[in-house]
Amino acid sequence: MESPSRARSVLGRRSVLRLFAAVPVAAALTSACSSAPEEPDxxxxxAAAAKSDAQLAKAIAQAHSGLADTAGEVAAVRSEHAAALEREVDRVNPRDPEDPxxxxxxxxxxxxxxxxxATKALRDALTGAQDRAAQLVPGAEPYRAGLLGSVAASCASLREVLG
Incomplete structure (x- = not known):
């Protein structure tokens, strides 16, 4: 025969303990499946800034013959930066080839x-790019930190070439 205290309880002590043990798991699962928007990469x-800097450098190379070689080099390097950064964005967040x-x-x-x-505009663009990339390095995953550090160092080198 059951004791009167057990007969009154709908949930036993073990059932209550199992329920409390399942709460953290349920909370983790619901937060992992939440539809909260993620922050943009x-x-x-x-990468957008690198593309813009490359466009500016190409325009300067065409408009100022004395800066053509240097601005052309800046355009080529910043285009490489844009491509490398975009590849990393697409690696982390694969997109459908049909998407833009x-x-x-x-x-x-x-x-x-x-x-x-024109020289000042390029120098300012490179300084901004270097600073933004360097700011992201401490919080980045190792591979991304290396990529960002390379972009920052490259921008610093290009700025030195501009004089």
């Missing part, structure tokens, strides 16, 4: 009218 903005590119193409750029202003 910070490398998308860096993960990094949109920038609007066409016009070169500043004077060579001095």
């Amino acid at each position: 910070p490398l998308v903005a860096l 590119p993960s990094v949109p193409e920038p609007a066409p750029q016009q070169a500043p009218s004077s060579a001095g202003t």
